[in-house]
Amino acid sequence: MTDVVHTSPSDAGVQPPKANRSRWVVVAVVLTLVALLPFARFLDSYNYVLQVGITILMWIAMVSGWNILGGYTGYISLGHNVFFGVGAYVSGVLLVEAGISPFLSAPLAGVVAFALGTIAGLITFRAKGPAFIISTIALLLVVFLLMDNWEYVGGANGLGLPLPPLAVEWVKVPFYYAMLIAACLSVLLGYRVAHSQLGLALRAIAADEVKAEVAGIDTRRFKLMAFALSAFFPGVVGAFWGYSLTYLRPTAFFAIAVAARFVLMAIVGGRGTVAGPVIGATFLVLLDELSVTYLGSSEINLAFTGLIMVLALLFFPLGLVGTLRSVNKLPAWLDWD
16 A cells, blocks of 8 residues: 655645745835835935935846846856946936936947847857856956047046936935836846746756756757846946936946956845845845945955855855745745755
8 A cells, every 4th residue: 555645835845824824014115115215304414314215226236137147047147237337427418418317328228238149149159167157257448448449438547427407405306216116127037037937957967967958949049038037227327327426437437346246146145146246236235335334445345245255155045035045044925046
C-alpha cells in the first residue's frame, strides 16, 4: 500500500491565498505612504527628505532594470549608466532645441536607450564572463569620450537647461512623482519578466547557457531582449534626473563610480530577485546620507560605507532578500518571486 504524503501550500513553495492577499495589502499601504510623502510639509527638513526620496526612487527604477540583465540573465554590466546619461542628454537637447519638457520626452529617451541597449548587446554579447564585463566598461569609456568632446551637447563644459517653470517650494514634487511612477513600472516589469517564459529562459541562461542552447532556447535573442529591456528605465529616469539638475555634464552620468552603484545595490539587495533592487537601492542611499551627515564627505565616510557593505555581503552572501529567503526568514510581503 502506498503512503500518501499531504503537503501544505507553504511546504510546496506556494503561499496560500490569504498570505498572498496580506502581502499585497502591505505593499499597497507602503506605496500609499510613499505617494503621500510630498504632502508632509510639516517636516523640518522637507526639501531634503523629498530629495532623498527622489534619489531612492531613481535608483530603484534603474537597478530593477539592470537586474533583468545582471540578475536574471547573469550578465554583469558595468556600463549601464550609459543609458542613464543618454536619456538625460536626449531629453535635455529636446528641451533646449524644441522646448519639449523632459516630463513629456522621457518615454522617447527610454526608447532611445532601448535601441542603444539592443546595439550594445549585439556588440558585447560576443564575449562572456569577465570579458563581457570589460566590454561594458569599454562601452562606457567610448560614450564618455564621445560626449566629453561633442561640442553640440556642450562637451566637457556641459549643457545648461532652463529651470522648471514652478515655484521653488513645489519644484521637487513633479520630479518625485515622475520617479515614483518610473520606479513602480520598472519593478512591475521585473516582476512580469520573472514570472514569464522570458524569465524562465533568462534563468536557464544564467544557470548554464550551453545547456539552455541544447534545450532549444534561442539564447542570443533572449539575451538581446534582456539587454534592451534593462536599458529602458535608466533612460527614462535619466531624463528626469538631468532636468532636476538643470545642468548636464558627462562626469555626472558616465563615471565608473555611477556604474558600480548599479551592481552594488543589486548585490546587496539580492541580485536576481524582484525585491532585491528595491531593498538594495533604499539601503545604500540611506547609508550614504547617514554617513555623510555624521561623518562628512571624507575618507572616513568612504571607509565606513565600504565596511558596512563588506559586513552586509559577509552575513548576507545572497543579498538581503536572497539570504533571508534561503533560511526561511524573508517576510511574506517582500517575497515577490
